[in-house]
Amino acid sequence: MENIQILERLLYSCFQNSKIGHLVKGIVHNLNGPIQILSMQIEILRMDTAKDLKVVESTLALSLPDTAANQLKGLTDNLQRRIERLSQMEEALARMENMVNVITNRSQDGExxxxxxxxxxxxxxxxxxxxxxxxxxxxxxxxxxxxxxxxxxxxxxxxxxxxxxxxxxxx
Structure with a gap:
């Protein structure tokens, strides 16, 4: 009788793990869309920020009063930091995408x-x-x-x- 109870618990555990696996597979599938949207938006922000940076840098090349030049230099620094943060976001998103791909590949094993x-x-x-x-x-x-x-x-x-x-x- 004890062996049957152990087997029942094991079977129930396997069933629960299977349910969780199916749920995770669906969640992982649903993550692909938002990951792609975030990736595109980050790329657009990167391009827009790079354009803004070029405009500010070309304006700095002009003869400007010291106050305006200092403010533009501060703006240049901020834009460069934004580009660095966007790079960090892209790296984090790439890691997430890799995790999603690994789980997707594992769920398709044997197919x-x-x-x-x-x-x-x-x-x-x-x-x-x-x-x-x-x-x-x-x-x-x-x-x-x-x-x-x-x-x-x-x-x-x-x-x-x-x-x-x-x-x-x-x-």
């Missing part, structure tokens, strides 16, 4: 048969995926030095990812 695969890229994606686990991210030392290896043809990418997961889990 397509043989395909070329770059093992180093899969290892980097798996490491990014595992970095979502706070213990792994902050408590496990990570150093990845991968040799250049040829592209592989993989029959089942899911098996490869599971093998990598087992290796990382053992760390």
């Amino acid at each position: 397509d048969g043989q395909r070329p695969l770059i093992l180093n890229q899969v290892l980097e994606e798996e490491l990014d995926f595992w970095n979502a686990d706070l213990f792994f991210k902050h408590q496990v030392g990570q150093q990845l030095a991968l040799p250049t290896i040829p592209t592989l043809i993989v029959i089942n990418e899911g098996y490869l990812r599971d093998l990598i997961d087992c290796l990382l889990d053992a760390c």
Whole structure:
């Protein structure tokens, strides 16, 4: 009787994890649109800011009273800082997009048969995926030095990812 209860709990846990997985797959799918919109808006802001910066810098080249020149120099500094912040936002968005792609790829494992695969890229994606686990991210030392290896043809990418997961889990 005790074994049946253990199996029931295990089955229920698997069912719950499956429900969560389906929910996450939908959430990840729905994140793609906002990520693309943010990416485009950041690029537009970057271009507009760069144009404004050129106008201010060309105005600074003119003979201006010291007060106006100092104000324009301050404006130039502000615009340059905005461009730096936009770059940071783009980097953060690229990391988010990469996480979404990793989860999307993992959810499609086994859906397509043989395909070329770059093992180093899969290892980097798996490491990014595992970095979502706070213990792994902050408590496990990570150093990845991968040799250049040829592209592989993989029959089942899911098996490869599971093998990598087992290796990382053992760390």
